[in-house]
Amino acid sequence: xxxxxxxxxxxxxxxxxxxxxxxxxxxxxxxxxxxxxxxxxxxxxxxxxxxxxxxxxxxxxxxxxxxxx
Numbered sequence: 756x757x758x759x760x761x762x763x764x765x766x767x768x769x770x771x772x773x774x775x776x777x778x779x780x781x782x783x784x785x786x787x788x789x790x791x792x793x794x795x796x797x798x799x800x801x802x803x804x805x806x807x808x809x810x811x812x813x814x815x816x817x818x819x820x821x822x823x824x
Contacts, residue, residue, distance in 0.1 A: 765809040
């Protein structure tokens, strides 16, 4: 699962969420048919085809990331 924005690091994702940026999540490919408006999900980055260098658990409320672990 990815963030809407292609963050180069988890730190940059945390900073964006702390500053109030509206960041959502999505699952590409045939497995992306679920409901992602609310809940906890694992995200990775940066986006394919770059090699993934970070992973994090996010809490999503109303389609926006509100917390990052």
